[in-house]
Amino acid sequence: MNARIRGIFEDAGVRGWMHAISLEDPQASVELDADVVVPLASVYKLPLLAGFCRLVDLGELDPRERVTLEPSARTAGPTGLSAFADPVTVSLRDLALSMATVSDNASADALLDIVGLRRLAEILESFGLRRTWVRRGTAANLRDLQRRTGADDADAALAVLADNDRTDPVGVYEAANGSAASARDLTLLLRRLWAGELLSASQTEFVKTTMHRQIFLHRLASGFPHDGVRVAGKTGTFGALRHEAGVVTLPGGAAFAIAVLTLAARGDFRQPRVDAAIGEAARVAVDLLR
Amino acid sequence: MITERHLQIFIALAEEQHFGDAARAVGITQPPLSQGLRRLEALIGSKLFERGAGRVELTPAGVALLPYARRALTSIEELHQAAIARDPEGPEIRLGLAPEVPPSAGAAVAAACGSVIPGSRVTVVTAPTSSLVNQVGTGRLTLAAVLHPAVLDGLEAGPVSLLPTWALVPAATVDTEVVALRQLKGLPIAVRPRAEAPAARDLFLDTFALHRPDGGTVVVTDERAGLAMAAAGQAIVVTADPALIAPGVGRHRLADDPLPLRLRLVWSRTRTPFLRPNDVMAQLTEALAS
Numbered sequence: 166m167n168a169r170i171r172g173i174f175e176d177a178g179v180r181g182w183m184h185a186i187s188l189e190d191p192q193a194s195v196e197l198d199a200d201v202v203v204p205l206a207s208v209y210k211l212p213l214l215a216g217f218c219r220l221v222d223l224g225e226l227d228p229r230e231r232v233t234l235e236p237s238a239r240t241a242g243p244t245g246l247s248a249f250a251d252p253v254t255v256s257l258r259d260l261a262l263s264m265a266t267v268s269d270n271a272s273a274d275a276l277l278d279i280v281g282l283r284r285l286a287e288i289l290e291s292f293g294l295r296r297t298w299v300r301r302g303t304a305a306n307l308r309d310l311q312r313r314t315g316a317d318d319a320d321a322a323l324a325v326l327a328d329n330d331r332t333d334p335v336g337v338y339e340a341a342n343g344s345a346a347s348a349r350d351l352t353l354l355l356r357r358l359w360a361g362e363l364l365s366a367s368q369t370e371f372v373k374t375t376m377h378r379q380i381f382l383h384r385l386a387s388g389f390p391h392d393g394v395r396v397a398g399k400t401g402t403f404g405a406l407r408h409e410a411g412v413v414t415l416p417g418g419a420a421f422a423i424a425v426l427t428l429a430a431r432g433d434f435r436q437p438r439v440d441a442a443i444g445e446a447a448r449v450a451v452d453l454l455r
Numbered sequence: 456m457i458t459e460r461h462l463q464i465f466i467a468l469a470e471e472q473h474f475g476d477a478a479r480a481v482g483i484t485q486p487p488l489s490q491g492l493r494r495l496e497a498l499i500g501s502k503l504f505e506r507g508a509g510r511v512e513l514t515p516a517g518v519a520l521l522p523y524a525r526r527a528l529t530s531i532e533e534l535h536q537a538a539i540a541r542d543p544e545g546p547e548i549r550l551g552l553a554p555e556v557p558p559s560a561g562a563a564v565a566a567a568c569g570s571v572i573p574g575s576r577v578t579v580v581t582a583p584t585s586s587l588v589n590q591v592g593t594g595r596l597t598l599a600a601v602l603h604p605a606v607l608d609g610l611e612a613g614p615v616s617l618l619p620t621w622a623l624v625p626a627a628t629v630d631t632e633v634v635a636l637r638q639l640k641g642l643p644i645a646v647r648p649r650a651e652a653p654a655a656r657d658l659f660l661d662t663f664a665l666h667r668p669d670g671g672t673v674v675v676t677d678e679r680a681g682l683a684m685a686a687a688g689q690a691i692v693v694t695a696d697p698a699l700i701a702p703g704v705g706r707h708r709l710a711d712d713p714l715p716l717r718l719r720l721v722w723s724r725t726r727t728p729f730l731r732p733n734d735v736m737a738q739l740t741e742a743l744a745s
Contacts, residue, residue: 168476178654180606329604332614430604430654
C-alpha cells in the first residue's frame with residue numbers, strides 16, 4: 166500500500182506526506198508519514214475558513230460586515246483582491262470566499278487580522294486539532310522569506326527558491342517557523358466539517374459550497390478525470406511546497422477526505438508532474454479505500 | 456541471540472508494513488528478511504506480525520515490544536558512534552560518488568577527506584543518486600556527492616556546485632568549437648536511467664526540450680557506453696568529465712552553459728563522525744568544484 170504511494174512520490178521527485186480516509190469508515194486509511202508536521206503554505210486558509218465560520222456561529226463576527234482594503238495595505242499575490250489596483254470594500258464572507266476559492270492572499274491576511282491568531286488557535290484546539298498551528302499569514306511568511314534570502318522584495322525572494330542552481334536558505338521549509346499541520350490533522354478537520362460536528366448547518370454548507378467552488382483543478386481533481394466525481398479542496402503553493410487537502414465525492418455519494426503534502430526537489434514555479442502526482446496519489450488512495 | 460539485524464528487520468517491517476519495502480529499507484533481499492523475522496519471533500517466543508494478503512500488521516505483542524527494539528537499536532548505533540570517535544586510527548570515511556561526478560572531481564573530494572581529517576581512512580563507492588541518499592540516511596555511507604535536485608529527506612546538504620559540461624558528438628556533426636543546444640539535432644541524447652534521480656533527470660531533459668524539440672533519448676549504463684555510441688555516430692553525450700575523449704568524437708562547449716552538472720554533498724546530521732561537519736563539508740565542496 167505504502168509502496169505505491171511512495172513510488173508515485175519518488176517518480177515525481179518529491180518528499181510526500183499523506184493521509185486519506187473514507188468519511189463513512191474513518192478507521193480505514195491510506196497514509197504515509199501522516200503525523201509529520203509540514204509547513205502548510207496556503208492550506209492554512211482552510212483552518213482559517215473554519216475558524217471564521219465558527220466565530221460567525223458564535224455571533225462574534227457578522228459575515229455581512231464590510232471592510233475597505235487599501236491597495237498599499239494589501240498583501241501581494243497573483244489572484245483576487247491581491248491583484249486589484251484600487252481600494253475594495255467587501256463583506257467578511259466574501260473575503261472568506263475569495264480566500265478559499267482563488268487563494269487570495271490579500272483577503273486571507275485581512276480575514277486573519279479580524280479573526281486573530283490567538284482566537285483562531287483556541288478554536289482549532291476546540292476542534293480537536295493537536296498538530297495544527299496557524300502562526301502567521303502570507304504577508305508575514307513573505308517577510309520571513311525576504312529576511313532569510315536577503316532579497317529586496319517578495320518576488321526576488323521567491324525567485325531564490327525557484328532557482329535550481331542555488332541552495333535554499335536555512336529554515337525556509339521548517340514547520341516550526343510558520344503555519345503547519347500534519348496530514349492526519351487536515352483530514353480530521355475535513356471529516357468533522359463534513360459531518361457537521363464543528364459548525365451550524367448553514368456555516369457547514371458555506372464551507373462545503375465554498376470549497377467546491379475552488380478554481381484549481383490541477384492537483385487532487387486531476388486524478389479524477391470524470392465530471393461525476395466532485396472535488397472540494399484547498400491548495401497550497403510556496404517555493405517547492407505543493408499541497409492540497411480536500412474531499413472527493415464519488416457518484417453515489419461515497420466521500421473521502423484526503424491531504425497530500427509535498428516538497429519538490431526542483432524549485433521551479435511550474436511543476437506539472439508534481440501537481441499530477443498529487444492527483445494520482447489521491448486516486449490510488451480512493452481506489453484502495455472504496 | 457538477538458542481533459542488530461533482527462532489530463532492523465522488526466522496526467523496518469513495523470514502519471513499512473510490506474516485506475519488499477522493509478527489505479529495501481534494511482538493504483537486504485526478501486528471503487533473509489523473512490528468515491530473520493522468523494528467527495526473532497522464535498527467540499522472543501511470540502508472534503510479532505500478522506501476515507495478510509500483501510499486508511503486514513503488528514500483533515499486540517509486536518506493538519508492545521516495538522519501543523524496546525527501537526531503544527536497543529539506538530543504543531547500538533550510539534555504541535558505533537562512540538567507537539568511531541575513540542578510534543586511534545582516526546575515523547573511517549565512507550564516501551559515495553554519483554556516476555555523473557567526473558573522476559577527477561571525485562578523486563579531489565576523496566583526497567580532501569584525507570587531508571581535512573588527518574588520520575582518516577577513506578573508502579569510496581560509486582552508486583546512483585537515489586541509492587547514495589538512502590545509504591547516507593541509513594549510515595552505511597558517511598557522505599556522498601549526489602545530483603541536484605534530488606529528494607534528500609532530512610539529510611544535511613552543502614551548497615549546489617555547478618560543473619561546466621561539454622557535448623560529445625560524432626565528428627563532423629557540428630564544426631564550431633562552441634555549440635548552441637538547438638544545433639544538436641537529429642541524434643538521441645545518452646542518459647542514465649530516470650529512476651536514479653528523477654528530478655535532476657527531468658530538469659536536464661526539460662531544459663534540452665526547450666531548445667531542441669526532437670531527437671529523443673537513449674538510456675545507457677554509463678559514460679563509457681555513451682562515448683562508444685557517440686563514436687559510432689548514434690548518440691550525443693553531455694558530460695562534466697574534462698578527460699572523456701575518443702577518436703571520431705568531437706568535444707564542444709555549450710553556449711551559455713545551459714546544462715551544468717549540479718552536485719551537492721549530503722551527510723546525516725546524527726551520524727557524522729566529524730565534530731564540525733559544516734567546516735569539513737565546506738572544504739570538501741571546494742574540492743568538488745575546483
